[in-house]
Amino acid sequence: MVTISRIRTKQAFWASIRWKILLAFFVIVGLSFFVAATTLTGQVSDYLFEQRTREDSLLTEKLATSAAPLFQSVSVEELNELLEESAVSMNGRLMLIDMDGKIQYDTFQTLCGQRIQVDEALQVLTGHQADAYGIHSPGKAVVEEMNGEKNADYLAYSAHEMTGFQGRIGVALFVSRVQSMMDSMGTVRWRLLSVFAIIAVAALILALVLSQVLTKPITALSRTMRRMGKGDLSVRVPVSGSGELRELAENYNTMAAQLESLDKTRNQFVSNASHELKTPLATMKIMLETMMYQPDMPTDLREEFMHDMNHEIDRLTGIITDLLVLTRMDNKDEMTRETVDMSELTQETVHLLLPAAEKKGQQLTDEIEPGLRLVGDRIKLNQILYNLMDNAIKYTPEQGRIHVSLREENGELVWRVHDNGIGIPEEDQEHIFERFYRVDKARSRETGGTGLGLSIVRQMVKMHGGTISVHSEPDSGSEFVVSFPREGVE
Ligand SMILES: Nc1ncnc2c1ncn2[C@@H]1O[C@H](COP(=O)(O)OP(=O)(O)O)[C@@H](O)[C@H]1O
Ligand SMILES: [Mg+2]
Incomplete structure (x- = not known):
């Protein structure tokens, strides 16, 4: 029992609107933010990276331009001075390499006379491009050896050709410190990621609350329906x-x-x-x-x-x-639908009830417009008039008068059954159409009434789309008026 109901609740949860709202909300918010965060990080990184590349390359080019004439004329003193100053202002290591790939000048002094191993410098030396730039992570020891920065993972090489009168005469190489730039890129990425995580959690909570609010009325409704289903x-x-x-x-x-x-x-x-x-x-x-x-x-x-x-x-x-x-x-x-000659039907019913009225010495008169037709159920229409006339005869004392009329008024067929009998007290008038309702139970039993006649009448009038009303005063008589709309009559 317990397991079954637990399984059912579990299934209900996955299938529930609540879960779907939660999922949709989370997917939409989460996905859009994730996309935004990644593109933003990418763009910020690109921007930082590009800016650094441009700066380093410009500095290297400037150095190459000012160093080239001194390099060509072998002005060692001046060149050393220029390099020392530039290395301080550019905050990095500077080298000048001749066309054989040999390092001629090095502000760190450690590699003078050796062959250059740096790709960027080799690319400029051997290729057609004027400059090259690259960021590398060759390991902490190499970084420290190459640009003096301790505990750094990254360094950048910026190479630019030096040209003299006859073309290229060597390469200027700038080994720059990029660790702080790489760090700030990492920081941006990490910050965005944590903001993303916070927003994701907030979205989840919001979705939970929202789905709760949205589904609460539905849950209440379904609980109520279940109770109602049990009979309450x-x-x-x-x-x-x-x-x-x-x-x-x-x-x-x-x-x-x-x-x-x-x-x-x-x-x-x-x-x-x-x-x-x-x-x-x-x-x-x-x-x-x-x-x-x-x-x-x-x-x-x-x-x-x-x-x-x-x-x-x-x-x-x-x-x-x-x-x-x-x-x-x-x-x-289902009620039958046929064209009924209402004038004829009224005439017939009057004839049928004439003996009963005569028996009580009552005067039964009629006033029937000829040729009035209605689409409806003949037997039910007949029953309506019969019941009303039967009541009129029953509830009118001997020697009374009963008048029946059929007329067309404002496009409707109207039956009036009028008597000068005992009438119906005001407070009973709204009830006489209810089942078993009788104004005077004892008298009605004597006359053989069931209290169902008028409720049958009302039902049948309704089936024909009509209306019924009563006007009555005790001791002076009653009039029942039935109106039928005449739609569908040819
Ligand atoms: N023409 C009328 N004059 C006076 N009272 C009437 C008339 N028609 C109906 N009533 C009252 O409405 C009650 C309900 O009528 P009905 O449903 O036909 O039942 P019943 O079987 O008693 O005739 C009757 O018992 C009577 O009290
Ligand atoms: Mg009756």
């Missing part, structure tokens, strides 16, 4: 920050709230439905038991009981039928 629909994500993540959290919470209310509605519906089904069953059981334990019951009473039981069964059947209609609509049972 009341959990919400904390909404913080701004932008897309805030929007995500808000949208998620809206969705969660809707799910929760849906869940509540469903639970309530199930408990209401069970209650509604239980009541007639309990009534029937009482009557049945009374009949069982009183075999000598008067026949007329027995018959009345049987009649009542039959009535309860009808009610049960009615509730179950309505429930079936409702659940089928919940399942988004």
Whole structure:
């Protein structure tokens, strides 16, 4: 168990957005700085190096130019003086070499008369180039021997030809001290490298913080979703920050709230439905038991009981039928789409309900604009009007008046079912479309109502893209208005 979850967390980390942000950030910052640091170091080194080369070469050339006439006329005294002075001002060792490669003058005095071994000098002597420059690291001992600098790894040779009247007469060689320049190049490189390291660490920390900040809301969301997945629909994500993540959290919470209310509605519906089904069953059981334990019951009473039981069964059947209609609509049972002649349909429904109204001595009138058509589900449209008229007849006392009209108003088809019956109190009007809601439970049971009729109506109106409203006053009557948009009608 433990190992499995540990493995899962590990995998989750490599796959996580957090890790990706971290990596991206680090790669971008690290790489760009690394490139900047290396090019910068290279450029600084090049600059220092070039400058030194130019300086040394210029000095050597100057020396060669002033030494050449003295070298040619063998003015030993003057030449020695010139070399001594120059060696001090140039801070290095100076040698003059003749065309045979023999060292004629050396400010260190140690190599006079010997053959020159320095590449740069040989290049000038034997080649066509006027000068040569090179930095070498021949080892500390050689460096000290060659230019007198102790504990130095580098020295530089700068050679320049000396020319007389007939051309080249020898080579001037300047052995210079470059250790401090090489040191400062190293320092620059080291400094840049440490700045790079510091910035890399800072970038890493910043990336860590940033990825934490960025992924925190996502982690919170996913934790909440997991809890919700386990059945706790009341959990919400904390909404913080701004932008897309805030929007995500808000949208998620809206969705969660809707799910929760849906869940509540469903639970309530199930408990209401069970209650509604239980009541007639309990009534029937009482009557049945009374009949069982009183075999000598008067026949007329027995018959009345049987009649009542039959009535309860009808009610049960009615509730179950309505429930079936409702659940089928919940399942988004596809609705048929056909062109329905609404004028004809209204006329038919009025005819169908005329006997019921006449039975109560009610006056049922209609006012139907002819030829009005609508694209929709004929059976559902029929049910809408039937339920509304059925209510009007039920909730209007005997001798009352009921008026049905179908009209086109502002491009919409409008049904009005008007009665002068008992009306609906203001506070109940917003609830009558809810499932099982009845203003007067006792009276409604007598009339055989289930409390589902109007919720079915509302659902079906909605399916057709229409709206339903009610205007009612207790004791003076009610009017239900249904409007359908007429899009899609040819
Ligand atoms: N035309 C009306 N006049 C008065 N009250 C009405 C009318 N239509 C509906 N009602 C009230 O709205 C409630 C819900 O109606 P409905 O959903 O059709 O259920 P029922 O099965 O009771 O008819 C009814 O119980 C009744 O109290
Ligand atoms: Mg009804």
